[in-house]
Amino acid sequence: DQQVKQNSPSLSVQEGRISILNCDYTNSMFDYFLWYKKYPAEGPTFLISISSIKDKNEDGRFTVFLNKSAKHLSLHIVPSQPGDSAVYFCAASAETQGGSEKLVFGKGTKLTVNP
Amino acid sequence: EPEVTQTPSHQVTQMGQEVILRCVPISNHLYFYWYRQILGQKVEFLVSFYNNEISEKSEIFDDQFSVERPDGSNFTLKIRSTKLEDSAMYFCASRGAQETQYFGPGTRLLVL
Numbered sequence: 001d002q003q004v005k006q007n008s009p010s011l012s013v014q015e016g017r018i019s020i021l022n023c024d025y026t027n028s029m030f031d032y033f034l035w036y037k038k039y040p041a042e043g044p045t046f047l048i049s050i051s052s053i054k055d056k057n058e059d060g061r062f063t064v065f066l067n068k069s070a071k072h073l074s075l076h077i078v079p080s081q082p083g084d085s086a087v088y089f090c091a092a093s094a095e096t097q098g099g100s101e102k103l104v105f106g107k108g109t110k111l112t113v114n115p
Numbered sequence: 116e117p118e119v120t121q122t123p124s125h126q127v128t129q130m131g132q133e134v135i136l137r138c139v140p141i142s143n144h145l146y147f148y149w150y151r152q153i154l155g156q157k158v159e160f161l162v163s164f165y166n167n168e169i170s171e172k173s174e175i176f177d178d179q180f181s182v183e184r185p186d187g188s189n190f191t192l193k194i195r196s197t198k199l200e201d202s203a204m205y206f207c208a209s210r211g212a213q214e215t216q217y218f219g220p221g222t223r224l225l226v227l
Contacts, residue, residue: 032214043119043206043218044158051214089158093214100163100171102148103208103216107157 006106019077023090030092080113117141119219136192138207148208
């Protein structure tokens with residue numbers, strides 16, 4: 001059951017360049033999408049989110065784009081820094097009557113930013 | 116900045132033993148969650164908790180698992196009789212009225 005897919009297990013970019021991480025989803029009920037950053041042996045750290053009523057959200061170096069018709073979202077990091085090296089998880093949730101709104105995660109993409 | 120905390124950071128136990136994992140969510144949050152990540156696999160949802168009751172649970176969350184909010188600050192996950200396959204990182208998360216969930220640092224559980 002892969003409702004959220006991150007098809008690239010890894011990505012390597014040069015410092016200063018753009019990093020683009022991609023995520024696809026299959027469940028059309030998802031209405032909220034998040035990106036988390038995770039270091040080994042630590043918890044996921046929230047980066048940025050986007051509601052399904054928007055197609056873009058920007059926060060500093062991080063921008064998330066949502067293409068609802070394609071069921072695709074992407075995270076852009078510009079400029080990339082060595083400290084951005086981590087595993088990035090895409091997650092999605094759907095509004096439920098009970099208010100649970102559990103997150104469904106992708107498998108993650110390991111980003112390496114080379115100095 | 117408020118954060119979710121979890122204790123212990125590591126727990127080693129024998130198969131069949133009970134473990135209790137503890138979490139202190141962000142103080143004004145109302146929704147609480149447990150997730151786990153088995154090594155090399157996805158982060159997966161276990162259970163959500165709101166208004167002192169379970170609002171949703173996954174297939175993983177069977178009768179061996181329970182959650183409790185024993186006081187105004189702690190949120191616990193109990194595994195009554197641990198199995199080898201329960202070895203994982205367990206993450207607590209919480210959220211307020213907005214939809215963003217904030218995660219704790221995790222407890223690494225190893226069942227021998």
